[in-house]
Amino acid sequence: MASTFEWFREFRDVRKIEALAAAIADMRPGPLSVMEVCGGHTHVIMRYGRNQLLPTAIRFVHGPGCPVCIIPKERIDQAIALARCDDVVLVTLADMMRVPGSSSSLIRERAGGRDIRMVYSPMDVVKIAADAPEKQVVYFAIGFETTAPLTAALVQTVLERHTENVLIHMNHVLVPPALDAVMDAEDVAIEAFIAPGHVTAITGTGIYRDLCERHRVPVVVSGFEPVDMLQSVQMILEQRAAGRAEVAIQYTRAVRPEGNRKAQALVSQYFTVRDSFRWRGLGEIPASGLALKPEYGCLDAEVRLADRLPVAPVNDHRVCICGEILRGRQEPTQCPAFGRACTPGNPMGACMVSSEGACHAYFTYQQVR
Numbered sequence: 001m002a003s004t005f006e007w008f009r010e011f012r013d014v015r016k017i018e019a020l021a022a023a024i025a026d027m028r029p030g031p032l033s034v035m036e037v038c039g040g041h042t043h044v045i046m047r048y049g050r051n052q053l054l055p056t057a058i059r060f061v062h063g064p065g066c067p068v069c070i071i072p073k074e075r076i077d078q079a080i081a082l083a084r085c086d087d088v089v090l091v092t093l094a095d096m097m098r099v100p101g102s103s104s105s106l107i108r109e110r111a112g113g114r115d116i117r118m119v120y121s122p123m124d125v126v127k128i129a130a131d132a133p134e135k136q137v138v139y140f141a142i143g144f145e146t147t148a149p150l151t152a153a154l155v156q157t158v159l160e161r162h163t164e165n166v167l168i169h170m171n172h173v174l175v176p177p178a179l180d181a182v183m184d185a186e187d188v189a190i191e192a193f194i195a196p197g198h199v200t201a202i203t204g205t206g207i208y209r210d211l212c213e214r215h216r217v218p219v220v221v222s223g224f225e226p227v228d229m230l231q232s233v234q235m236i237l238e239q240r241a242a243g244r245a246e247v248a249i250q251y252t253r254a255v256r257p258e259g260n261r262k263a264q265a266l267v268s269q270y271f272t273v274r275d276s277f278r279w280r281g282l283g284e285i286p287a288s289g290l291a292l293k294p295e296y297g298c299l300d301a302e303v304r305l306a307d308r309l310p311v312a313p314v315n316d317h318r319v320c321i322c323g324e325i326l327r328g329r330q331e332p333t334q335c336p337a338f339g340r341a342c343t344p345g346n347p348m349g350a351c352m353v354s355s356e357g358a359c360h361a362y363f364t365y366q367q368v369r
């Protein structure tokens, strides 16, 4: 059986990369703006040097696919407000810890003595709750369609075990409405999408059908290695040359057209689509977030602890252009704070914090471009 290294080597093979780059150059593409939706794809593009590999006519526009980056400040303030309650243990994923809220961050609050835990899996919440029966354990749930099933599995477990001290603060968001919002913006012209493989492995490709049909743009679901990305660009160019605008799967080793039906069923069992959710940079987007169904309101931190949560929208620091980057209007190097006042060690905005953030990717890899 192939080792993990051998498995990935095939998709990082220099000769394959060069052959694909040459094949793309031979297609002599005209100007083309491709949005790579996922922050993981942004990192591959920066790490492997898009300028050296692809014709300059192909422009990558970074999309709103970093789950930490798109959470607006007021929801981080809500997490901080909950963490400041003596009867609460606040639990979340690691990247969330350093994202600045209005005046603090979760990591600063933890340094100040608040009980805030980082977990790698939502299921870790079950043990934390069992070990602290006198506390209300609030899971600050973030992520796209990829991680929503894991939160749904937590909800199921909590209900089955009749655990009474777990609440969920829901921040799960949906990719297609955000891409629609990007396409509907008058100041951004996207001609094709490289869609996130992990999200589509759960949802299936049907979620992009409206986007393709309404806006006549090719959507290629891509893996996260350089060979994957180049093949995806090649597939987009083939569609353009043939005058087609379809959903196609490059990442066939992980994605099926129908997605993961078991995960989909779990999500629809416990969650419903919100009327609207506010995204950093994109503002309110209708039907773009998930909430617990009303019948599970007993687990909903926004219902049970509503009186403790600040709700007024909060804008980013006046210098930070994270919002513009997430909308595909600007690049990180256009921010006056980039690499100066704002670095991964001292982030001013969410896009510099997360390992999937565009500013973080530019800062990490710009020296090898």
Ligand code: SF4
Residues within 6 Å of the ligand: 319, 320, 321, 322, 325, 332, 335, 336, 337, 338, 339, 342, 343, 347, 348, 349, 350, 351, 352, 353, 359
């Ligand atoms: S460099 Fe920092 S301040 Fe500027 S947009 Fe990125 S995260 Fe915001």
